[in-house]
Amino acid sequence: MPELPEVESIKVQLEKYLLGHRIVDLIIHTPSVFEGKREDIVDTSFVSVRRFAKVLSLDLSNSKSLVVHIKLTGQLIYRGRNLPNPPSLSRKVVGGVPGKHTHVVFVLDENSFLYYNDVRLFGWIKVVNTKEVENIGFVGKLGPEPFGRQDGKPALLTYEKFKGILAKSKRVIKTLLMDQSKIGGIGNIYANDALWLAGIHPERQAGKLSDNEVKTLYDAIIAVLKKGIEAGGASELAFVTPDGQEGSYQNHTLAYGRNGKKCPRCKKSEFEKYFLAGRGTYICKICQKR
Ligand SMILES: [Zn+2]
Numbered sequence: 001m002p003e004l005p006e007v008e009s010i011k012v013q014l015e016k017y018l019l020g021h022r023i024v025d026l027i028i029h030t031p032s033v034f035e036g037k038r039e040d041i042v043d044t045s046f047v048s049v050r051r052f053a054k055v056l057s058l059d060l061s062n063s064k065s066l067v068v069h070i071k072l073t074g075q076l077i078y079r080g081r082n083l084p085n086p087p088s089l090s091r092k093v094v095g096g097v098p099g100k101h102t103h104v105v106f107v108l109d110e111n112s113f114l115y116y117n118d119v120r121l122f123g124w125i126k127v128v129n130t131k132e133v134e135n136i137g138f139v140g141k142l143g144p145e146p147f148g149r150q151d152g153k154p155a156l157l158t159y160e161k162f163k164g165i166l167a168k169s170k171r172v173i174k175t176l177l178m179d180q181s182k183i184g185g186i187g188n189i190y191a192n193d194a195l196w197l198a199g200i201h202p203e204r205q206a207g208k209l210s211d212n213e214v215k216t217l218y219d220a221i222i223a224v225l226k227k228g229i230e231a232g233g234a235s236e237l238a239f240v241t242p243d244g245q246e247g248s249y250q251n252h253t254l255a256y257g258r259n260g261k262k263c264p265r266c267k268k269s270e271f272e273k274y275f276l277a278g279r280g281t282y283i284c285k286i287c288q289k290r
């Protein structure tokens with residue numbers, strides 16, 4: 001599932017490609033993906049792109065917004081004026097654009113297009129009033145996130161807030177980090193990497209970490225998310241950015257997916273994989289003690 005760095009990478013490109021474009025037509029091939037009225041978005045233009053944890057809001061000139069949750073395999077692909085020499089599409093864009101997995105096409109001015117592709121069809125697009133985006137079901141329930149705002153939503157996860165969330169919890173730390181209602185944006189890849197970087201076992205009880213461990217973990221989360229954003233995200237499953245390219249974080253993970261490989265910190269133990277709450281969990285038994 002795409003996490004904060006992946007969706008941030010999409011956001012950065014959409015800002016570059018979409019702002020100023022006008023929507024001239026809307027083609028819906030799969031009605032279940034799109035909730036909203038055609039007349040609410042045709043003849044409007046894109047004025048801003050925002051991200052709330054893993055959700056995108058494409059804000060339009062008529063105070064409506066297109067809220068997009070790509071879930072597991074959704075893809076937003078742009079082709080047009082603001083990408084003059086488009087790179088060839090990743091093979092992860094199954095069927096191409098438009099293709100058999102293209103469910104919605106936003107026809108833009110100047111012969112440009114924004115395609116929504118989705119193989120598994122868990123993702124969705126909804127038209128809502130811009131001022132209501134922060135409060136719609138899923139977005140309204142998001143916890144503060146590491147790159148949030150000092151004022152407004154998503155709220156900024158400061159160290160003090162992080163400490164407070166952990167102190168109150170009896171849950172194991174890895175599961176808590178991935179709970180979007182407590183902390184927005186962290187999924188399995190970055191939770192694994194942050195815990196290894198901080199030298200903390202995923203099953204430690206959140207409320208029992210020392211102040212020093214909490215600070216180390218907070219810094220580790222910021223560091224791995226920044227590294228993810230710099231790499232353009234991790235391309236597992238179907239993740240691509242709107243230019244149709246893959247990110248590269250999957251080639252630079254610290255612990256995630258590294259089972260059988262030697263731990264670069266202690267250089268003694270190999271990473272082991274097991275399942276915690278149904279999710280692949282990777283640890284070095286020497287660096288991450290219970
Ligand atoms: Zn180690």
